Amino acid sequence: MSNGPNRREFLKVLGVTGAGAGLTGCGTGGAERLIPYVTPAEEIVPGTSTWYRTTCRECPAGCGMNIRTREGRAVKAEGNPLSPISHGRLCARGQASLHGLYDPDRVPRPLARKGEDDWNPVSWDDAERQLADQLQQNRGRTVLLSGNYTGTMDVLADQFAASLGIERLSWEPFGYEPLRAANRMVFGVDAVPVNDFRNADVVISFGADFLETWLSPVDYAHSWVQSHAYSQGRKGHMVWVGPHQSLTGLNADEWLPVRPGTEHLAALAIARLIADAGGNAGSAAATIANVDVANAAQRTGVSVDRFRQVARIFAANGRSLAVGPGVASTHAAATAVAAAVAILNQVAGNIGSTVRLENREEHAAGTASYADMQRLLQRMQQGEIGALLVHGPNPLYNMPENDVVEAALAAVPFIASFSPMLDETSSKAHLLLPDHHFLESWGDFVPRTGVTALVQPVMTPVFQSKQTGDVMLSVARRLNAPITTQANTYYDFLRERWARDIMPGSGIAGGFEDAWREALKVGYVQSTAPAAPATAAASTPDSAAGMLASMNVMEAAFTGEAGDDSYYLIAYPSYRFFDGRLANRAWLQELPDPISKFCWSSWVEINPATADRLRIDNGHIIEVTTSRGTMSLPAWRHPGTREDTIAIQMGQGHEGLGRYAHDRGVNVMRLLEPAADPLSGALVTAQLRATIHNTRKWERPIQAGLHSDQDGRQIARNITLEDARHRDEERGFALLPITAGPQVTPRGEHPVRAPGDYGRGVGVHVEPDVHPFDARVKNLQGSAGWSPTDVDASPMGWPPPGTHYGEYSEAQPRWAMAIDLERCIGCSACTTACYAENNIGIVGPEQVAKGRILHWIRIERYFEGEGENLETQFLPMMCQHCGTAPCEPVCPVYAAYHTPDGLNAQVYNRCVGTRYCANNCPYKVRVFNWYSYEWPEPLNWQLNPDVTVREKGVMEKCTFCVQRIRDAENTARLEDRGARDGEVTPACAQTCPGDALVFGNIKDPNSRVARVAASGRGYRVFEGINTQSAITYLKKVSIHAETASAPEAH
């Protein structure tokens, strides 16, 4: 019995094109079989894409998704432009969801334990019978431990549990308990606040990494960029308060590096200063009155002046927002931080405007806290639990004190796991009932009150898995449980509930069926009645009153030796792996971490000054010791960490899960004490001081981008707000539009928003001028070896005079891109999107460490300054498609050449692999296939059939997604028209949450890219080499920028 994927089943739907085009050979090796459909699905045309709408379930945010399928295979995930959560964008995790679908380490079928690490395949019938037997025996002693069920699954689980005497517990490792607890205390509402970043000009984050993992990162990133990025002469402001900068912190304009455990003091100090200036403290007046700003300054380590500055900006603006704490800043006083944030928002008048308190269903009261989990473990250990059903959580990995968790699991006689992966917890189970991946499932999800999103299968299941909802129904039927539904499948149950609760008597003419179809097409429904905003409660509970009264003196304790070699240990969530559940996604392992740029491993972040003192360089193996033990991991010098603090990311160090996750790095949870915040029950992640010891051993760091210093080469540039404004005014259109752009327009029957609703600016096209100094320098450089430019240096200037020959004519478009560094948050979703779109090989840790990573687009992350003046610049770097590309003329075989439409082409089948082009590329964006990289079955099912798979010895690089250009041209041709602006969007630009990348034909002065590129902030990297690149970068507007009386020159 094979445990592999359903190859044969799959072939039935494969249709006519081969899976994954390859470069090897000319197809002479054996006859290829063509497998036609027996009965074709109506909407599938071989060779064209079919799109399905669904909802991402990789983290609890619930982004709307479009899934592109080809011949029945899902090949690409994109954001659903209609979704209020994803805005058509996805993060890297969402992009990598396909790797969850095709994960080669998925549990392929139900398995029953035979022995240690030994499993018997069983039929679904057998498996369900065994489960039913156990439930029958353990009535009243069974617990269903699930992740965050919302919507219909919650309803079903309730029925299932109630009818069979099962106790339910929903637990998310990132449960944000302090937020709920604090709102309960301050406002009397048990809710996670809904934050409106789009309307917040000033944001203070007290450790909430809202651009990475916090609540709804894609929504927040998209919205925050809208309000924060420079546009039309104004720009938002963001302050990061905390000892360690995660990706969100690196994006802040200002950093208040407070001592760990004192975030609430900073918040209260700011609140006090605002209140003193006339802010309305409301119910918190008493608390605020106690705050001693000078004392807070002393204890946080931040000057009163800084507080005063921040308070002035925060209050004066009127549209501000404070958020926090995040998972990493959950210390013993975390509830106080959340309360202080709530008070700060109240004082600044944000409640009801940028902060709304609604019951967010996904973090509803039913969600268990870490303390609840601890209690469950106790009961398990005491033998009170006869059967444990686990669907989602992985406590053995995500909870500290794993020996206790393991003992508790061992004490349960029967554990059934619905996990599709053999993770740490499910490997202790007795019965594995693998759930479908969400892309194979039916379901719904409530990402926020008022929005119910639909999950629909986009392809036939890859393995012999079964949806857990179906299993529940089936088991309930077997046991004749008194459930109140007629449905036999979860699909029926879902529709039943939608017909009853979500769209009762839906107003659409066709009744429910039409409404249902419409909902599937849109991807979600919005409830008509908005949730009633919560109001502050008149009275506060006693425990809260005590906390509120004492919080101004509260300070989170950190246990562990204090001393010279002892540091605050920060454990922070991973952008890539979330809480660790996504660690087996090869794309995410290979993705350089947005902060450290490490891949495939863990690292410990140490401030460079501290590192210097301890003579630690990047890659030195450091032993980190806490009261729970010692771990060895490579060091990385992170200037965004306080000198007395070290930080380790969560999510790695798996003992199970699969080949990509297994034994990579360390699980920082193992270093933590099982401490719960007494007020909220949250796991306290910031609790310990750790000692570090430099072993002096050095290993080549598995890192992309070893140098974080631009070395004065002005690659990622910045500009002051005044200069940016001035330059735009000079150009005669101060109101240069760069707003939320058009989404990619997936063809097919699904309706999408019409493009063209963006350009509200003045469509004046102005040639970007060359600064006189630049011109002079260019001429000077001519005498030092460079050719002075004598042709049109703008990106529109292709082809240059002298090359007009054959197809090279002015009539051709020039594809180009504009990248607004103001809008790039460094999240690297583009990189993963590019991997998914372009069949980029995954090279593995050894090769990454050598420097052979194949990413076509990388995010460079440069640091400048230090401490409070630290400035981080992110810069997406990919092939610049230079008009006078240095890589092209050096290729002896024309494998690199310039297409008539202005693309820098790389023809794989012509490439002989001299690698001269890579040497001659100043941007170093060409990557080489040092080996043939292969995708284990069934990961290869994901390969984009429109893109050649490269073999060893071939150079490759960004193509501007030429397959999409050709596709658009083909389609346009069918409709007898030219390609429209916005019709071609490369994968990177499509997914960018900040809309930093704009693509189009720059020769069309009305195209969006032409207008954006004409910005006064525009520049091109290494312009002095006269590459005439097609990518215009827009400078980041920074408070750290120098006023440019002296113009910058390369």
Place this chain on the structure above:
Amino acid sequence: MSAVSSQGTLGVYDALDSTTATIERLRAAGMKRITVFSPLPSHELEHALHAGESPVRMFTLVGALTGAATGFAFPTWASMDWPLVTGGKPIISGPAWVIIAFELTILFGALSTVAGLFINARLPQRRVMQVYDPSFSSDRFGILVMPPSGREAEVRDIMRDNGAAEIREQVQEVKVGDL
């Protein structure tokens, strides 16, 4: 009756000056078809034989010029045949062609020089003449004359008088087997 006989006289010499002296005398005596064997190139011998300028140089010149022309024409044609722009440079990138042209000048020039040598020196020879003596490639010189019939004695005398170490008569110019 002045037909040149097919039988010749071969004089073998140890010294260069006796060889040249013999040649001068033979020429003075109106002998044609003098074949001289020598272990090294020698101006003295050439001088004595009154040999003209070797035509090999024309081969070299023509070859080199052909190479230069090809070096410009071929890249131009090939680039126009399928015009592809690289690095924004003109399709006919003249300066780059110079290098190709230079190398082809040398290549064609050298190859046609070799051809010139082979054609003019009648090489390669599959077989060697019967008269050939292995010592000609070491330290001895040889003079083969095809005297008009009746003058064999005259030739012999000249050779002997000028210090021939050895004189072989009635040798055939025919070629026999490998050496």
Place this chain on the structure above:
Amino acid sequence: MATVIRSETHPDVSEYGEVNRDVLSLLGKPGRSYYILLAIVLVVLAIGAFAWFTQVVLGIGMSGLITPVSWGAYITTFVFWVGIAHSGTLISAVLFLFRARWRQSIYRAAEAMTVFAVMTAGLFPIIHLGRPWVFYYLLPYPSQRQIWPNFRSPLLWDVFAVGTYLTVSATFFLLGMIPDIAAARDGTTVPWRKKLYTVMSFGWRGTANEWRHFSKAYLYLAALATPLVLSVHSVVSWDFAMSIVPGWHTTIFAPYFVAGAIFSGLAMVITIIVPIRKIFKLEAYFTPRHFDAMAKMVLVTGMVVFYAYLTEFFMAWYSFETPEREIFVWRLTGDYWWATWIMLTCNGIIPMLLWSRKVRVSIPALFTITIFVNIGMWFERFVIIVTSLAHEYEPWQWRNYQPSWVEMAIVAGSFAWFAMWFLLFLRVLPAVSIAELKEVLPAPLRRHGRAGVAESHGRIGPAEGK
């Protein structure tokens, strides 16, 4: 036999026949040590071949090459061998044109070195390809695809330059050897040698007519080979100089590389001739005078090279280009400082010893110095190639390179490949030019004495100065 006239360059050789005897005696049955040496060479070659096989099958990733440094030991060794090749042509062609007297005994060995070095060098562009099985895409041949190579690429110039160089130097080598092979043919009785020499001598008889055309053809080939030798290494240098890589993009590269090539090539000639002279007892043919002359040229070219180094640093400073400046500072002080200092020491400082005549005529000293020069010149190319690529424009992509075992095995194998050909050459073909040596010996004359010499001195006379 009153006076014995002696050649100034080869005072211990007096007769034509002696030359034949001495030189052809090299072609006798080799001793055991020869076979041991050949066996060692073949083993190393086999290891190199295996390494290459691994690389072809698994991918060029078997080398230590990485993304910013995508050229490394292979191209270094390629340039090294092309450089080595140069002195052979220089000695045979350029010195021929300049009528340098001392070249006759060494030029054959130097020429052989040229041919074998180019044969070795020519392998590396193919070895370093990502897809060596499609190397023929680089050749301008008509194919059904109707596409031609890109004549703007310095790599294509390389194809032309190295291809021409191999053809012309091999032609020059084989053509110049025809009379000597005829002599070998006449002197051997071993059947396979007889057969081989008969074929390779093209039926040469040494008639005055053959000599006449031969001399001219040889002269014109020499005249063609001389600019060729300059062009080849210029073209090789343009592989770098035509790029925009800081540390590569500089106008002095062509002359600098040519000087370096001659420098390293001459050093290699000395390195090779010293043991040959010893083993084959050819002291009479390779005299201290030869070594002195070659050492002087090593010194001159060495100083040109060292001057070029200094010029590079000056230009980098003067250019005011950040990347250009930094790369040169980095070379001296960065992660590859050791390579740079090996290069400077071996090529710049050690050859200064050659100012002393004592050193120049001391065979062991010369041997040691030239080995240092060989090492230094390999590192010169390594420094140019690797440091420049490791530290280019984009700091984000700075990364260091380390050769892998495959590269080291292939580089070692290339030396074995070269040595194999050279060893075979020594036993199969006349390693010293017989005919040309005779030209510098006094001609055998019937009438001895000054007068006779004066009369026939032409090119033979021993009385000429140097």
Place this chain on the structure above:
Amino acid sequence: MAKPPNKVLLAGAGALVLLVVLAVGAFTVGPFGGGGIHQPIAFPHDVHAGTNQIPCMYCHTSADRSTAAGIPSMQVCAGCHIPGGVTMIAADSTGVKQLEAYWREQKPIPWVRIHNLPDHASFPHMRHVNAGVECQECHGPVETMVEVEQFSSLRMGWCIECHREREVRVDCFVCHY
């Protein structure tokens, strides 16, 4: 005047030429996969497209709107031959019987690909069909073929020839990406 060249030389030169020819030939000869390939069902194109004049796009439906022309689903076959589950039209022929067997088992017919374009070349059928290129120009007189064979070489030179003739783009990146 030159003598007949030495045998060894001749043999050497011959070997060299042979080697070059083999090397070049091995990599340049295009994929010919036509001859001797038999389909699981001997589908007579001559009867369908020739005698019965069924248009190509009746079965290969997506040729004018997709990059792939499409292999007809079995439903298309069954639509004529087994309408409503009753076997009709040439019901006695071996092919239709085989079809019936496949259809009963609902198993797809594993057709063998005849026109096998290298994977690194993309060929959008719709662009060609809509530009008025007849199917036969590339696929040959399929309506007369009892068993379909590869008609064109499908080598790059063949593509280019036609593109040049019709003055359409010959830019590499149009097909290779």
